[in-house]
């Protein structure tokens with residue numbers, strides 16, 4: 001796999017860093033999640049595919065010293081705390097990079113390592129708001145609306161940070177040097193929205209929120225309810241595709257306002273809505289199948305893995321616990337990601353094997369156990 005041999009230490013965090021670590025693991029990195037000494041062995045990290053877990057108390061000076069030693073043998077450290085937490089633990093980048101100049105020290109936060117909000121708590125919606133992007137999201141006449149925590153946490157955070165790490169790893173092959181990655185989710189999601197910024201002069205966003213071409217304003221870029229209570233998604237933007245969409249609906253384009261007649265959009269939506277309401281989702285699927293009308297069913301999580309197209313591409317996988325999840329993307333032709341099919345690790349399940357792997361002796365490990373600096377949670381065998 002592309003990242004085989006890369007050793008990553010991921011300090012346990014909420015949502016974005018776990019995704020970042022999972023992406024690296026899917027593509028072959030050996031990812032260790034460093035958990036706290038737990039109250040329970042069951043982790044809340046649901047994005048732990050392919051990771052191992054060790055349990056380490058970083059608040060104890062000897063725990064921090066263990067992490068320093070681990071970092072000497074690692075390629076990447078991924079930390080998800082607000083600015084200042086690592087420095088307070090004596091684990092700031094100046095310390096760790098001095099001990100291992102090849103280390104890539106990735107800091108994944110909401111507000112970044114500087115600026116007046118650097119030490120403030122926050123979540124996806126706050127970062128999205130500060131990036132300007134939230135102001136663009138929402139339906140006409142309604143308040144801005146955050147689409148789950150997908151944009152800032154995952155796209156602008158986890159994925160962008162993974163990109164930074166891979167870029168730094170590539171650069172290190174030339175310079176031999178590590179570096180610090182300051183991955184701010186505000187900036188990550190703002191960068192992701194470059195198209196919005198750079199297309200302003202095209203007049204795409206002149207109208208209020210929810211009244212533009214791509215923000216649920218246009219009747220040909222919308223979802224519609226079908227007679228069986230399901231939905232169809234329409235993205236018939238270009239005139240040639242719009243023509244096919246109108247044809248599929250069984251409407252006469254000569255009797256409709258022109259596609260880009262903004263003032264008629266809300267009437268056109270009503271017309272399309274009443275048309276879609278006359279047939280089931282399956283009926284609309286068979287009408288639009290094989291056309292360029294850009295009309296697709298809105299699938300539920302229950303339906304998505306068995307949809308013919310997704311099945312043909314094996315886009316979803318099932319692990320040994322019969323849990324279905326998306327296959328890692330994108331597909332690399334020679335060195336594709338090979339996700340683990342095993343269950344997620346318990347907190348501290350691999351503490352001992354990881355420490356041995358990083359050069360600790362059995363005696364050192366026993367002392368750390370007895371001093372409660374580390375903990376182990378081996379699953380009991382089912383005999």
Ligand SMILES: C[C@H](CCC[C@@H](C)[C@H]1CC[C@H]2[C@@H]3[C@H](O)C[C@@H]4C[C@H](O)CC[C@]4(C)[C@H]3C[C@H](O)[C@]12C)C(=O)SCCNC(=O)CCNC(=O)[C@H](O)C(C)(C)COP(=O)(O)OP(=O)(O)OC[C@H]1O[C@@H](n2cnc3c(N)ncnc32)[C@H](O)[C@@H]1OP(=O)(O)O
Pocket residue numbers: 011012013014015016034035036037044056057058059080081082085088089108109110111120121122123124125149153
């Ligand atoms: C929208 C998303 C968030 C979604 C999260 C949900 C998935 C979960 C939120 C609530 C959960 C539920 C709830 O807990 C109740 C149930 C509990 C049950 O166990 C499970 C079911 C629950 C229903 C549970 C289910 C789910 O888990 C929830 C629904 C996001 O936006 S995520 C993005 C958040 N932002 C960032 O990541 C940006 C960077 N980070 C930060 O800004 C802060 O970390 C953050 C997120 C604001 C948290 O601040 P906090 O004060 O808690 O932490 P920090 O200041 O960063 O400091 C960390 C401290 O911890 C110490 N520490 C770290 N590791 C160790 C260690 N190994 N040993 C010892 N100590 C450690 C560290 O030293 C810091 O200590 P100090 O505070 O003393 O400096």
